[in-house]
Amino acid sequence: MQENDHILRVQDLKTDFKVGRRTVHAVNGVTFDVRRGKTLCIVGESGCGKSVTAHSIMQLLPPNGTIAGGTISYYTRDGACEILSNYKRSGPRMRAIRGKEISMIFQDPMSTLNPVYTVGSQIMEMLKKHEKVSKAEGKARIIRLLGELGIPNPEIRYDQYPHEFSGGMKQRIMIAIAMICNPTLLIADEPTTALDVTIQAQILDLIRKMQESYGTSVILITHNMGIVVEIADDVAVMYMGRIVEFGSVQQIFSHPVHPYTRALMRSVPVLGMNKDQELAVIEGTTPDASTVFTGCEFAERCECARPECFHRFPKDTEIEAGHRVRCLLYEEGGEENG
Amino acid sequence: MTIRKKTRNTSLAKRSWQKFIQNRMAILGLIGLVLIIAACLAAPLLTNYDPTLIDPSIRGLSPSREHLLGTDRLGRDIFARILYGGRWSIMIGVIAAMGANLLGAALGCIAGYYGGKVDSVLVSIQEMLSIFPGTLINMLCIGFMGKSVRNLLLIFTFTGWPGVMRIVRGRILSLKQEPYVESCRANGIGGMSIMFHHLLPNTLGPIIVNSTMNVAGYILSEAALSYLGLGVPDNVPTWGNIINAAKRLDIVQTLPMLWLAPAAAICLFVLSINFFGDGLRDALDPSSK
Amino acid sequence: MAEQREKLLSIRHLTMEYQPNRRLFEAKKPSVKAVSDVSLDIYAGETFGVVGESGCGKTTLGKCIVRLLKPTAGELFFNDGGEMKDLLRLDKKTSFALRQKIQIVFQDPYASLNPVHTIQEAFDEPMRVHGIGGGSREKRTEIIANALTRVNLQPDYMYRYPHEFSGGQRQRICVAKALVMEPRLIICDEPVSALDVSIQAQLLNLMRKLQRETGVTFFFIAHDLSVVQYMSDRIAVMYLGHVVELADAGDLYARPLHPYTQALLSAVPVPVLQAKKERIVLKGDVPSPMDPPTGCPFHPRCANCMEKCKTEKPELHEVEAGHFVACHLYQQHT
Numbered sequence: 001m002q003e004n005d006h007i008l009r010v011q012d013l014k015t016d017f018k019v020g021r022r023t024v025h026a027v028n029g030v031t032f033d034v035r036r037g038k039t040l041c042i043v044g045e046s047g048c049g050k051s052v053t054a055h056s057i058m059q060l061l062p063p064n065g066t067i068a069g070g071t072i073s074y075y076t077r078d079g080a081c082e083i084l085s086n087y088k089r090s091g092p093r094m095r096a097i098r099g100k101e102i103s104m105i106f107q108d109p110m111s112t113l114n115p116v117y118t119v120g121s122q123i124m125e126m127l128k129k130h131e132k133v134s135k136a137e138g139k140a141r142i143i144r145l146l147g148e149l150g151i152p153n154p155e156i157r158y159d160q161y162p163h164e165f166s167g168g169m170k171q172r173i174m175i176a177i178a179m180i181c182n183p184t185l186l187i188a189d190e191p192t193t194a195l196d197v198t199i200q201a202q203i204l205d206l207i208r209k210m211q212e213s214y215g216t217s218v219i220l221i222t223h224n225m226g227i228v229v230e231i232a233d234d235v236a237v238m239y240m241g242r243i244v245e246f247g248s249v250q251q252i253f254s255h256p257v258h259p260y261t262r263a264l265m266r267s268v269p270v271l272g273m274n275k276d277q278e279l280a281v282i283e284g285t286t287p288d289a290s291t292v293f294t295g296c297e298f299a300e301r302c303e304c305a306r307p308e309c310f311h312r313f314p315k316d317t318e319i320e321a322g323h324r325v326r327c328l329l330y331e332e333g334g335e336e337n338g
Numbered sequence: 339m340t341i342r343k344k345t346r347n348t349s350l351a352k353r354s355w356q357k358f359i360q361n362r363m364a365i366l367g368l369i370g371l372v373l374i375i376a377a378c379l380a381a382p383l384l385t386n387y388d389p390t391l392i393d394p395s396i397r398g399l400s401p402s403r404e405h406l407l408g409t410d411r412l413g414r415d416i417f418a419r420i421l422y423g424g425r426w427s428i429m430i431g432v433i434a435a436m437g438a439n440l441l442g443a444a445l446g447c448i449a450g451y452y453g454g455k456v457d458s459v460l461v462s463i464q465e466m467l468s469i470f471p472g473t474l475i476n477m478l479c480i481g482f483m484g485k486s487v488r489n490l491l492l493i494f495t496f497t498g499w500p501g502v503m504r505i506v507r508g509r510i511l512s513l514k515q516e517p518y519v520e521s522c523r524a525n526g527i528g529g530m531s532i533m534f535h536h537l538l539p540n541t542l543g544p545i546i547v548n549s550t551m552n553v554a555g556y557i558l559s560e561a562a563l564s565y566l567g568l569g570v571p572d573n574v575p576t577w578g579n580i581i582n583a584a585k586r587l588d589i590v591q592t593l594p595m596l597w598l599a600p601a602a603a604i605c606l607f608v609l610s611i612n613f614f615g616d617g618l619r620d621a622l623d624p625s626s627k
Numbered sequence: 628m629a630e631q632r633e634k635l636l637s638i639r640h641l642t643m644e645y646q647p648n649r650r651l652f653e654a655k656k657p658s659v660k661a662v663s664d665v666s667l668d669i670y671a672g673e674t675f676g677v678v679g680e681s682g683c684g685k686t687t688l689g690k691c692i693v694r695l696l697k698p699t700a701g702e703l704f705f706n707d708g709g710e711m712k713d714l715l716r717l718d719k720k721t722s723f724a725l726r727q728k729i730q731i732v733f734q735d736p737y738a739s740l741n742p743v744h745t746i747q748e749a750f751d752e753p754m755r756v757h758g759i760g761g762g763s764r765e766k767r768t769e770i771i772a773n774a775l776t777r778v779n780l781q782p783d784y785m786y787r788y789p790h791e792f793s794g795g796q797r798q799r800i801c802v803a804k805a806l807v808m809e810p811r812l813i814i815c816d817e818p819v820s821a822l823d824v825s826i827q828a829q830l831l832n833l834m835r836k837l838q839r840e841t842g843v844t845f846f847f848i849a850h851d852l853s854v855v856q857y858m859s860d861r862i863a864v865m866y867l868g869h870v871v872e873l874a875d876a877g878d879l880y881a882r883p884l885h886p887y888t889q890a891l892l893s894a895v896p897v898p899v900l901q902a903k904k905e906r907i908v909l910k911g912d913v914p915s916p917m918d919p920p921t922g923c924p925f926h927p928r929c930a931n932c933m934e935k936c937k938t939e940k941p942e943l944h945e946v947e948a949g950h951f952v953a954c955h956l957y958q959q960h961t
Binding site: 045046152166167168169196197198199200201202204205223224225226227228229230249250253254263264265267268269270271272273275278279280281282283285286 | 680681793795796823824825826827828829831832835850851852853854856857858876877880890891892893894895896897898899900906908909911912913
């Protein structure tokens with residue numbers, strides 16, 4: 001594949017957290033690409049490392065978290081390659097990229113806006129940091145963007161404070177802050193989890209619309225398989241810090257192969273589902289993050305687990321073009337655990 | 339089916355203890371406290387002198403082998419007075435802190451849980467008590483009631499509750515919204531049980547921390563009042579009363595041990611208890627790991 | 628069909644208004660009508676689902692039924708051995724006794740158990756005050772052990788503290804805690820929305836199993852339509868404190884009548900390829916309950932809004948057998 005197709009290439013990313021005296025491998029060797037102008041969804045349950053992956057790309061990890069290995073390469077518009085994982089987390093290169101090239105929206109719009117500044121000035125701050133624009137010019141641009149984001153009366157809303165906005169409107173403001181510098185990659189970390197379904201539909205529509213008109217690539221992190229179908233081009237399913245299955249949305253949904261992906265899909269009630277049908281249950285609970293594994297992380301909850309699953313790590317196996325799975329069932333000759 | 343009661347103690351207290359022993363300053367404070375209290379309790383073993391015995395033949399001696407810290411103007415051994423005085427000072431501090439915190443916790447519970455008029459009245463009283471300078475109230479009360487250890491304890495208790503009441507009330511106000519409390523109410527469990535069995539144990543952490551800090555505070559208050567001559571009666575040796583003897587300038591200069599030694603005792607004790615209290619606060623805070 | 632079944636709870640014109648706290652010298656603030664004039668019948672043994680978005684009053688309604696809140700107006704008739712008794716106008720003794728029959732399971736499994744009490748202590752007190760197990764502590768312990776087994780937990784877990792359990796286990800413990808009271812009705816207030824997807828299924832299956840075994844009635848409150856649809860026999864859709872539609876679960880999904888229900892159903896993302904359907908995206912946000920719109924509560928966001936909707940509030944009425952809707956669009960057909 002050509003380099004130019006990709007905007008972000010993450011290879012064997014490892015992120016560790018220090019918790020007390022222990023080290024927790026929150027992300028444990030994750031590899032994926034984001035295609036230019038496309039949407040990658042990272043799905044998984046809480047604690048699977050999906051948010052940590054996103055924060056690692058942005059280098060926005062808490063002080064006890066470090067990138068322990070792997071490379072994150074970002075390809076700019078003119079094809080230059082920036083190795084983000086080599087930059088200092090608050091160094092000038094990273095700061096120039098954050099917000100300008102890659103920006104992020106968070107789950108909780110209520111707490112990410114500063115209540116003492118008007119929303120206009122908060123968007124303006126972002127714009128001024130990365131671009132030289134006059135005040136009037138900047139304001140006109142912001143108001144135009146607010147209008148595009150479906151905020152009624154943007155001129156009046158510009159001078160209002162966050163508490164005057166509803167939850168859905170605040171999330172639009174967050175998108176405005178993220179989009180004002182026209183980034184090439186937008187990372188959305190559970191952007192609709194705190195919102196109602198009807199508002200969620202509005203926000204997803206909006207993200208799709210912005211992507212169409214600006215050609216932005218999107219990484220969307222979610223736990224909701226329904227959202228994935230709606231918005232994704234590519235899907236990465238994560239479990240315990242690893243990508244267990246990666247593929248296009250058609251591949252993942254028409255023939256999911258990893259037992260975890262399959263179980264995840266069958267364990268949620270689907271609208272219109274027959275009520276006599278029992279939901280598939282994934283037995284047990286997600287292991288503690290500091291558990292040390294000697295084999296496949298999912299083995300103890302897996303219905304297809306074989307004895308060897310417990311003492312051998314599966315390798316990434318490409319079962320068809322672009323469809324990778326990390327499971328011994330699909331692997332010929334995996335390596336012995338040393 | 340037999341059900342085995344678990345022997346492994348996994349209670350919150352154990353978790354807190356593990357967090358506590360990792361804090362060096364807190365351990366230092368705890369050791370200081372234990373040493374000082376042990377020395378005071380073991381006073382008869384450490385010294386042969388009677389702290390109240392007046393012996394004019396040995397007035398105003400400098401520190402020597404017989405009198406480790408010298409003697410005061412009336413010929414009493416200062417070392418003995420500090421050890422025996424510590425018993426009184428610490429006892430006053432501990433009892434007053436317990437009294438004030440028990441009263442404050444109960445009132446805070448009631449105010450927070452019932453809300454409405456009860457709450458308004460209690461909060462108003464609490465605010466009025468907090469407006470006046472504490473020392474002034476204590477002095478006035480002693481003036482009316484007379485000098486005695488019992489009166490001092492009563493006064494400390496009845497003027498000291500507002501702080502802890504505020505803490506407990508605040509906690510209860512947020513805790514009573516918790517689903518487990520609502521679940522009790524939905525089952526018709528009475529207010530007394532909810533307050534003292536369900537809510538109060540959840541505020542125990544802040545109360546314990548506040549109590550330890552209060553012990554230090556009351557020892558200082560007692561010392562201040564006694565120094566002013568408004569604390570405990572003169573015949574009771576407390577750390578404050580010992581310093582009281584060093585009011586005159588010539589004594590401050592000629593008998594430095596008379597004020598230096600009790601002041602050092604107070605400082606050490608208060609410092610220890612503050613370190614200990616800080617450690618407790620961190621250990622008992624459920625949000626810190 | 629519904630006629631033959633035994634009515635368990637009859638909610639009549641229930642209204643709950645919150646009076647905002649007023650401080651001294653403060654101007655009077657408008658009250659908030661969280662639930663306005665709701666009438667519903669819940670039959671014994673069914674699962675009655677309530678859906679709606681945040682602020683629609685579904686949780687308030689649940690709390691009124693367990694009498695954590697005192698409704699401003701209306702009646703709540705509960706079937707106590709064949710006799711319908713108004714829960715809001717009872718003598719103290721009956722009122723207390725009936726509390727045992729209606730239990731509640733809350734959303735947040737981490738806040739639903741007191742951190743300072745062991746599971747056994749938490750279970751024991753309500754059982755003791757309601758005289759379950761005949762006042763014998765041993766008998767109560769046995770009942771607790773049984774209940775824990777039934778929710779697939781080990782009996783000796785009762786001597787542990789809540790912090791030793793995961794979210795899913797805690798929620799199962801909460802279900803067991805409701806079960807030991809031998810209730811007839813369990814209000815489930817968003818019981819799975821705080822849980823991970825793989826854990827949700829465990830709890831939902833468990834609840835269905837327990838219902839089959841004990842015949843307990845569930846009043847299932849949730850914002851997730853897929854979950855409500857899967858769990859419930861009948862569903863009420865709420866919007867701004869009003870019930871706008873009430874129907875059998877299958878019927879509601881197959882033929883939603885109210886424009887709000889239609890929008891709500893179409894907004895739910897379905898994890899199936901080629902399921903992309905025509906989506907009705909609603910304009911704007913839910914209005915503030917402090918300043919509700921006149922007429923139909925939904926009219927400012929409704930695509931089919933007529934003049935009549937702006938002034939006149941539509942009443943809930945039966946359009947087809949068992950299918951109720953509060954909308955002027957369907958008024959003509961009756």
